[in-house]
Amino acid sequence: MLNDIAMTDRDAFAIGALVYLGAFLFGLINLLIRKPYSRPIMFALLSGGFLLQTLALNLRGAEIKACPLGNLFEISQFIAWSLVLLYFIIGPVFHLRLLGFFTAGLAALLSETTLLVPAWDHGYTAGIFGGNPWIELHAALAIFSYGVFAIVALVSAMFLIQQHGLKKKQFKGLYQYLPSVQQLDLIAKRLLITGVTVLTAALVFGAMFWIDNPDLVPLFKLGVTCLVWIGYSIVVVLRMQKKLVTRKHAIACIALFLFALASLWPVQSARGSAPNHNLAPTASDAH
């Protein structure tokens, strides 16, 4: 059925990214004219972008006959896809105002940026995961945890904006539509625990493969992955002990996500230069 679609995967990625951008601009224009945006329209636009991105990932997956997580472009697209998927799950549960707007912004940024750098979408040999379903599960879970961390970073950014508004006695524009600081802080904490749990599960699946094939995983990738996991785990522990709360917690979540995102490029480069990379299922396919 996918063969009948007269559209390349990159076309679908591009249109999906444009729809995300449209959703972000729709929210931005409404905020600039000091009107709350229509949630159904925002939801519809994000759904449109999400469906196109799902189609694109399916087309890519059909082509490589595996989960499309083989290069920086695919990983970024998958993170954006996970982010929007999570918005559909937590948006209606927590009724977080403006989350759709921020999600659209980050999804547009991730997907547009990767489209603008063709080198990130370099070719690789099909069957990069060696046909091992556990490694594919590891990769998908790891990337999904990055989607969770992305939404934690968004919620943390919303917290910092709202807190800044309250401290500086600002109440107009964006501030009046944001959720309460306490609600944002609590949701960031819950999502962070979820993200670390998912990443831990991903690493456990990856470790089972790594123990049997240690030579196939570049040490740099392993190191960075462990750093990300340790970083997030420390934040969770400190949060549970109430030693890293509210503002500092929000800053730590944003900083860690930026670090995790920034580490994708060098890690991908390391994989590209690793021997037998076409056969190398990694313990860190988020990386």
Added chain:
Amino acid sequence: MSEVLQSLFVLGSSHHEAPLEVREYFALTAEQAQALQRDLRAHESIRECLVVNTCNRLEIYGLATDPNIESTIRDHLCTQRGISRELFDAHSFWHTNLDVLQHALEVSSGLESQMVGETEILGQMKNAYAVAKETNCTGTVLNRLFEKSFQAAKSARTHTGITRGQISIGNVAVDLAGRIFGKLSNSRVLLLGSGEVAEKTAQALKSRGVGDISVSSRTYENAHTLAHALGGAAIEFEDFAQQLGHFDIIICSTAAPKTILDRTNLAPAMKQRPERPCFLIDLALPRDVDRSVEKLENVYLYNLDDLSSIANENLELRRAEIEHARTILKAHAWNLWLQLRRRELMQSKRR
């Protein structure tokens, strides 16, 4: 044009025409307003009559058969209130026909209110209308006028920003509490002192779901009385500092000459509740809370000036919407005018 509609009138005085000391002379009790309405309706030249009487305005809407009824009504009111005709004439207005419709619509929408966009006036007009209708003082014209004015008010509120933002200190504080805590049902409030604004703010918080209110005052009896009125508990003034960590919202309005809350007593309290924010509302003059507490993590301090400035900015935003609302109401008034004229023409043809 029908002669009857030419005699649709409104005579009134409000904060636009009269200062407070003059409005005091015109003020009527509810019984006096009803008596005036009855007396005017009993007049042979008045077919319909309705009196709107609030703290800021006295307005007599009517439909007369005599186009020169104005002087009669003015005399009647001045005699009843024992005020000079010159004083009343200098501080009152008289509108007829289409202007009556436009005026009624603007009043019910809150455009004519001192606090632009306030909704209390709509309730007051609905009450006045219900009383007049029940006592058969109104007829088809005023019934239609008032019912349509309520619809038009809703339309103006929906399509413009005249009700956007809070304009009272209490409601601004409640809005801010919402931005800090979200739902207020789990928030615990402490009132330090028993000032009137603080009491109103506590009542506003209570109306938004706050269930746990404690009061502490230098005079324990005052604290006890206020706590009883708010359905809360009283705390000895000497003990409040030890219990600060239990409260999410602290409203200060004591007459203390120096600050009673500063970093030395608030910082330890915040350590007991690192994940929960604390909202300090300082309504006292001189201030009860040292400004340095603002630097504490998770503490949000707002004093009377901060709240007033938000209320005033909201009021300015509402004022900026007046012309937009007026344009919407003009269309409603014109439609209503055409409907009333059509009805009068039909009735005169039948006659």
